[in-house]
Amino acid sequence: MRRLGFLLLLLASPVHASPIALVCSGVWGSVGAQEMFEGIPAELDLEARTFLPPGQEDPFPVTVMQIDEITFGELKPPHHMMLGSILRTTGDYFYTETAPDTPTYGQRGVCKPSKRLF
Secondary structure (H helix, E strand, C coil), rough: CCHHHHHHHHHHCCCCCCEEEEEEEEEEEECEEEEEEEEEEEECCCCEEEEEECCCCCCCEEEEECCCCEEEEECCCCEEEEEEECCCCCCEEEEEECCEEEEEEEEEEEEEEEECCC
């Protein structure tokens, strides 16, 4: 009976996951104007279903969560698209932003969990 009570309590309890702090390195910019970056923070919040790519001010909604990949992005009228994904096992990610009459902006790189310093 105790086991059943514990199991019911466990199933009824909400699970809270803290946002995952990441440190990313890679390449960003538009075609012909790309530069390397290293050690730029990002954040993945599975509970809020958002991903904040490196160097961005606002997080994007997570649209699909699969076993091996998380896809994020949004479409803002008129025709402004932001789309990306991050692989869960390797941390490889890409992010692309397109808008009319604007050069396509992109990022690609690798994100790793940040480590506590002390």
